Amino acid sequence: xxxxxxxAIGGNALVLDGEPGSVPRQLERAAQFAEQVADLVADGxxxxxxxxxxxxxxxxxxxxxxxxxxxxHEGLPDLPLWLAVADSQGGIGHILTMALDTALERRGLDQRxxxxxxxxxxxxxxxxxxxPSKPIGSQITGETARARAAAEGWTVVETSPGAFRRVVAxxxxxxxxxAEQIRVxxxxxxxxxxxxxxxxxxxxxxxxxxxxxxxxxxxxxxxLAATAGVDTLVLVTGVDHVYVGWGTPDQRTLDQVDAAELxxxxxxxxxxxxxxxxxxxxxLQFVQDGGKRAVITSLPRLRExxxxxxxxxxxxxxxxxxxxDLPTVPTPRPEQEI
Numbered sequence: 001x002x003x004x005x006x007x008a009i010g011g012n013a014l015v016l017d018g019e020p021g022s023v024p025r026q027l028e029r030a031a032q033f034a035e036q037v038a039d040l041v042a043d044g045x046x047x048x049x050x051x052x053x054x055x056x057x058x059x060x061x062x063x064x065x066x067x068x069x070x071x072x073h074e075g076l077p078d079l080p081l082w083l084a085v086a087d088s089q090g091g092i093g094h095i096l097t098m099a100l101d102t103a104l105e106r107r108g109l110d111q112r113x114x115x116x117x118x119x120x121x122x123x124x125x126x127x128x129x130x131x132p133s134k135p136i137g138s139q140i141t142g143e144t145a146r147a148r149a150a151a152e153g154w155t156v157v158e159t160s161p162g163a164f165r166r167v168v169a170x171x172x173x174x175x176x177x178x179a180e181q182i183r184v185x186x187x188x189x190x191x192x193x194x195x196x197x198x199x200x201x202x203x204x205x206x207x208x209x210x211x212x213x214x215x216x217x218x219x220x221x222x223x224l225a226a227t228a229g230v231d232t233l234v235l236v237t238g239v240d241h242v243y244v245g246w247g248t249p250d251q252r253t254l255d256q257v258d259a260a261e262l263x264x265x266x267x268x269x270x271x272x273x274x275x276x277x278x279x280x281x282x283x284l285q286f287v288q289d290g291g292k293r294a295v296i297t298s299l300p301r302l303r304e305x306x307x308x309x310x311x312x313x314x315x316x317x318x319x320x321x322x323x324x325d326l327p328t329v330p331t332p333r334p335e336q337e338i
Contacts, residue, residue, distance in 0.1 A: 058137020
C-alpha cells in the first residue's frame with residue numbers, strides 16, 4: 001500500500017465553463033476520471049475523492065427559479081441554497097460512484113465506491129455572509145446579470161471580460177461533521193465525500209440547521225484530509241504546476257517547495273484570490289495541520305504527480321532548496337475552476 005490520497009476535483013471537471021449542463025457529457029467525463037482513480041487503486045493507493053459543485057448547484061437553483069411562478073399552484077416548496085447543495089452532492093456522488101465501480105470492476109479490483117453525504121460546520125456570524133464571493137451556475141452575459149440582479153436580488157461579478165456569474169456567501173469550514181466516520185470507511189472503499197465543500201450547517205441550541213452558503217471545496221478537502229488522517233492531498237486545477245514570477249524574466253515553476261517559501265510567495269501577491277490563491281492556501285493549511293504532502297496539478301497529470309514526476313509538491317519542510325527551480329514554461333495564465 002502506497003498510502004492514502006484525497007483527490008479534489010472541481011465541478012468544472014464535469015461541466016466546462018460556457019457549455020450546457022449535459023448529463024451525458026457529465027457521465028462521460030466522470031467515466032474518464034474514474035479510470036484514473038481506478039489506476040491509482042491498482043497502483044496501491046487508498047483513494048478518497050472530493051468534488052466541486054459550482055455549475056451543478058447553479059442549475060438546480062435556476063430550475064427552481066424558472067418554475068417559481070407556478071410554485072404555489074403546483075404546491076412546490078421553496079428551495080433554499082443549502083438544500084440545493086445537498087441535492088448536487090447526492091447527484092454528483094451518484095454519477096461518480098457509478099463510474100468508479102465500473103472502472104474498478106473492469107480491473108478485477110474488489111474495492112467499491114461509497115458516497116458519503118457530508119456536512120461542513122460554519123459560523124453563521126462569519127463576515128463572509130455580508131460579502132458574497134463564491135461563483136455558482138453558468139457564465140451569463142452582462143445584460144442577463146443586470147436583469148437577474150434587479151429582479152431576483154442576485155449578487156453578480158465579472159469573472160472574465162464580458163462573462164458574469166452569480167456569487168454567494170462562502171464561509172470557511174470549521175469542521176467536517178462526518179470526518180471520523182469517513183476515516184473509518186476509507187480503508188474499505190473509494191470514498192466520495194465533502195462534495196461541493198460539504199452541506200453548510202450550524203449548531204444551535206436546538207441542534208443542527210442548514211445554512212445558505214457554499215463552502216469552498218478545496219478548503220473543505222484540506223480540512224477533511226487532515227482530520228481523517230490522509231497522507232496526501234491533491235488539488236486538481238487547469239495547469240500542471242504552480243508558477244511564480246508570471247510574465248517576467250524570472251518566471252518559473254514550483255516543483256517541490258516548503259510551506260514557508262510558498263507562504264512568502266502568497267503574501268507577496270503571487271497567487272490572486274480569483275486564481276490560484278485558494279488552492280495555495282488550502283495546500284498550506286493541510287501540511288500545517290499535519291498532512292505529509294499537498295500536490296497541485298492538472299487532471300491529466302494526476303498519476304504522474306503522485307509518482308513525483310509532475311505537479312507542485314508542498315511539504316512543511318523540504319530536504320533541498322534547489323528543487324524549486326525548473327525551466328520556464330511559456331503558457332497562458334489559467335483561470336481556476338470552482
